[in-house]
Amino acid sequence: MSQRIAKYEVLEKIAEGGFGTVYKARDPFIKRLVAIKTCSVADEDMARRFYREAEIAGRFDHPNVTIVHDFGVEDQTAYLVQEYLSGEDLLQKIRRRDTLPLRQKVDYLIQIANGLAYAHSQQVIHRDIKPANLRVLETGQVKILDFGIAKLVSAGTQLTQKGMAVGTLGYLSPEQLRDQELDTRTDIFSYGVVAYELITYARPFQGKQLSALMDEILHRTPAPLVQHVSDSPPSLERVVARCLEKDRELRYQSFVEVAADLEEVRRELTASRPLAAEAGAAPPARGEKQGDRGPITRPIALAGLAATTPSMPAAAAAAAGSRGAAAAAAVAAGSPSGSVATVPPPPPAPPAPVAHDAVSVDAPTSASFLPPPLPPAVRAPPKPPSPEASAAVAASPVAAQPRAAPAVSRPIPWTWIAGGAAVVAIVLLAAAWLLFSFARRASEPRPAASPQVTEPVVPVAPTRATVVVLGTPWGELESLLDAAGRDVPLPERRETPLVLELPPGHYVATLRHPNAAEAATCEVDAVNGQAVTCRAELLRIEPFQYFKEAGWWR
Numbered sequence: 001m002s003q004r005i006a007k008y009e010v011l012e013k014i015a016e017g018g019f020g021t022v023y024k025a026r027d028p029f030i031k032r033l034v035a036i037k038t039c040s041v042a043d044e045d046m047a048r049r050f051y052r053e054a055e056i057a058g059r060f061d062h063p064n065v066t067i068v069h070d071f072g073v074e075d076q077t078a079y080l081v082q083e084y085l086s087g088e089d090l091l092q093k094i095r096r097r098d099t100l101p102l103r104q105k106v107d108y109l110i111q112i113a114n115g116l117a118y119a120h121s122q123q124v125i126h127r128d129i130k131p132a133n134l135r136v137l138e139t140g141q142v143k144i145l146d147f148g149i150a151k152l153v154s155a156g157t158q159l160t161q162k163g164m165a166v167g168t169l170g171y172l173s174p175e176q177l178r179d180q181e182l183d184t185r186t187d188i189f190s191y192g193v194v195a196y197e198l199i200t201y202a203r204p205f206q207g208k209q210l211s212a213l214m215d216e217i218l219h220r221t222p223a224p225l226v227q228h229v230s231d232s233p234p235s236l237e238r239v240v241a242r243c244l245e246k247d248r249e250l251r252y253q254s255f256v257e258v259a260a261d262l263e264e265v266r267r268e269l270t271a272s273r274p275l276a277a278e279a280g281a282a283p284p285a286r287g288e289k290q291g292d293r294g295p296i297t298r299p300i301a302l303a304g305l306a307a308t309t310p311s312m313p314a315a316a317a318a319a320a321g322s323r324g325a326a327a328a329a330a331v332a333a334g335s336p337s338g339s340v341a342t343v344p345p346p347p348p349a350p351p352a353p354v355a356h357d358a359v360s361v362d363a364p365t366s367a368s369f370l371p372p373p374l375p376p377a378v379r380a381p382p383k384p385p386s387p388e389a390s391a392a393v394a395a396s397p398v399a400a401q402p403r404a405a406p407a408v409s410r411p412i413p414w415t416w417i418a419g420g421a422a423v424v425a426i427v428l429l430a431a432a433w434l435l436f437s438f439a440r441r442a443s444e445p446r447p448a449a450s451p452q453v454t455e456p457v458v459p460v461a462p463t464r465a466t467v468v469v470l471g472t473p474w475g476e477l478e479s480l481l482d483a484a485g486r487d488v489p490l491p492e493r494r495e496t497p498l499v500l501e502l503p504p505g506h507y508v509a510t511l512r513h514p515n516a517a518e519a520a521t522c523e524v525d526a527v528n529g530q531a532v533t534c535r536a537e538l539l540r541i542e543p544f545q546y547f548k549e550a551g552w553w554r
Contacts, residue, residue, distance in 0.1 A: 005023070006070075006079065007028060008026065011024045024084060037079065057147050061474045062119075064114050066145050085137060086138055087136050090134040090198065093136065094131055097201045106262055108136065116129070118496075119147075127190075129144075131194055133145045170193065170213065183248075189245075193205070196240055200225055200229055202228055224237060225240060233269065235265045235268055236262075239261045257531075260499040263499065464528070465502055465527055465529070465530060466499060467502050471511045474538075475495075475536070477498055479510045480507055482505055483506040488502065504526050504527055509521060513539045516539045
């Protein structure tokens, strides 16, 4: 093949399969990269499938579905020009067992469900949903590829031979294996297989032989997700199990329901992950290092220990010191770590006699305010009496009698008087200020109590209404007003189809398509516990007519 396909410059071969070859090319006029899928028209059945893919894919305009730019035939080779997608297939991530958060996997599944919901709204069944047909871009956006064996729901032609299943066996639905008439629910089963494999990195049906694999798809229930992923929530388990129901009447009936339930799972994961992250050990206290939480040591007070003070007599201080030493030795030789030996207090020692030089002190008025007596070493020696005084004393008749020591009276320190007066003054001032405050408040006129205006509380219904916003062929929700004309908060993702959980009531939605000249509106009445659809036609797209106008078939 030459280095060009029509006007496109071929850069390299990307892949090669049963339907043809895929090339990476460049549009020389628009200066953009494209992917060109080719097919030889020598095989009539292959060519018809290829033309059908062009017709179907040409209708699509959705962020989760590959966009088709061009289609044509050159040298008996039909080619389909699509947007070039960077990134990698979901199959590669599953094979590598990438460490993806569960919330990110659920986000991938929501995007795939939205893209298939759009395809089904265009009356198209994919019939070959598998990881190799799902492209994950670097931005995290997921694109659905390869509608080569897709089937129009309303098409009357049969592009498969009777009794021949089309698709990849491990992802086929039971009705495909039974050769039954297919509808959109066959994609839901294949989607469930992809979801199971993405979450667990294991296939739900793992028969080695063809017959064993088919029997598992028809009769065996896959193992629960929690056996592979311990933190998988029960709500996600219910969604995947319902997608994999053998009986299609028990499955989800549309991908709109699948996307709505997965949104609930994503909200649950968003709310629960921060709590799980905080469930570890409490952080260390301020000033405490990690790992320093050993046994708490506290000061130990022993009965019978007394500290010597300068005011103690020498004998009492010596006794107290001996008792303290004995108690300390008892603690040092004590029993196991953490226990304290109990030291009984010794019997009180008799008071030691106190010698006085000239004046005998009967009892101090207060030990706190009397200065400690000076030790004998620093006391002034007594003055010897004069000879006259000694003779007078000896001649006195009461000299032979012992003399009683006079009592010593100490005045109250002036600091006590000043401190007490200050305390009394402060108390009186505080009482006067409180009385003045109460009197002033009692005399002030009180304003009349104004009625409190509160917003009416809307009772929360036990169930909410589900509003599905659809734009044809695709659009973005600009605004949503309730019956009172107030704006309803919108989610971050506003591309349609959009599933909203709203209180019952009347709503008006405004949608816009990038190629539409004007916005379109739709109105809907939301009813408790029911799902209603608000649909607006934004842009009328005619079916792909290339092959009819070119006259490829005679």
